[in-house]
Amino acid sequence: MLMEKVAEILREASAEAVEPRFRALASGEVMEKAPGEVVTVADREAEAIISRRLRELLPVPVVGEEAVSADPALARALLSEPAAWLVDPVDGTSNFVAGHPDFAVMASLVRAGRTVAAWIWQPTTGTAYAAELGAGAWRNDSPLSRAGAGGDPEKWRGVLKTRFLDPATQHRLQTGARVFGEVTPGRSAAGMEYPMITDDELDFILYWRTLPWDHSPGGLLVTEAGGVCARLDGTPYQPEPPGGPDGLLVAADPATWERVRGALA
Template sequence: MDRVAEILAEACAEVVEPRFRALAAGEVMEKAPGEVVTIADREAEVIIERRLRELLPVPVVGEEAVSADPSLALALHTEPAAWLVDPVDGTSNFIAGRPDYAVMASLVRSGQTVASWIWQPATATCYTAELGSGAWCNGERLTRPLAAGPPTEWRGSLKSRFLEPELRRTLEANAAAGFGEITPGRNAAGIEYPDLVDGALDFILYWRTLPWDHAPGSLLVTEAGGVSARLDGKPYRPEAPGGEEGLLVAADPDCWERARAVLFGR
């Protein structure tokens, strides 16, 4: 666990942090319509992939590599084990000079996330989780308290960018009427999941669930006592892009059920 945390921090210090608020012309590219990438993303992924393979020689499913060759993500289902890597989570924040970005990795065995790491360079904070062994922040054990009070006192985040317009309007109306405060989020799963574990949020609804974004935080949340599940209640499992949509993350099982009921009228 410690060595992977070191790998992420080292790669970040080598090629990501030196470019924070210092990206040169030509170092930001569009990899797909509405999706940007920087030279820092690409260089960090190469470094992290090489060092993770030295630690455990299994396939590495990296966000930027999969962007170039989507078939690489199939290793999550076809291989006994695989690494997942998000070299710069919150790239839009990074480009804008906002400190809400992270470097993340997970280890997946037989389709289940068994270990995860989230490095937040702006605050030198490392979140880790290991299946069955708990969640940690800079070496201190994390336990997510139960959501306090009724839903009208809860604070949540509704990630509505990828929702169909009609469903977005319905969910936004239900959320506004049923919860205490709804935020748009911080544009980085590696910041938002720790926010939930630390108590700043009680629930988050995501729609698109790319595996490198959600495997690290989902394990962190569940090992701290929270819930990360599909809308039918199935526990989250990392899937190749294009798989199931919709993921509700919450402080505890009762919070998850009640948040879903408010949002979807179930």
């Protein structure tokens, strides 16, 4: 019941606050919340709707991206509380503002520091993804199971997210990635990129900055479908407040994860 209810909440909040403003944002509905980062009225209204309804469903703290932007201390609930919701009301806000269809609405449930349930709604594709710890992952209610990437790295497809790295490190990673078949900068939305691993469209992704609302939903989706989502030292990913460890490698299977880490290390 919980899985279905949260999926419904995301779809309805999207239909009410996000989708009507896609390619229709009015003057004054886009603001800069930090240098190079924008927020819209759609982000804030959707987060308010989702947060209220999630608390009605399970009365635990809600760690929302926009709420934490206003009060960073709220993110401590991920470590200090037995359970907490994570909410990203519009993942890929810059795409949304630019009128690009690569954005998603996401939420996850964290218990004792681990993501135990996750939801991703892609409004422009009409696709819902969900995962539950130990129970599996789904796309529109169909089970997901990712096969390995195969043994030929020249056929692997990957994403390198290097925006927050210094130029020397960017160059080193790009040089190491030449052994792989196709490597792109990605789609600027984790809610679009993680499902590309489970849907066999990508074989690996290297992220550097790992804000919890961006990576908790997709991380569980990938691991429950048979993939790997781990820090570069091999530690399984767990959502932490902003300011925690950087670097996260996502891959279709353990062998691919090890091979990519070796090439990029």
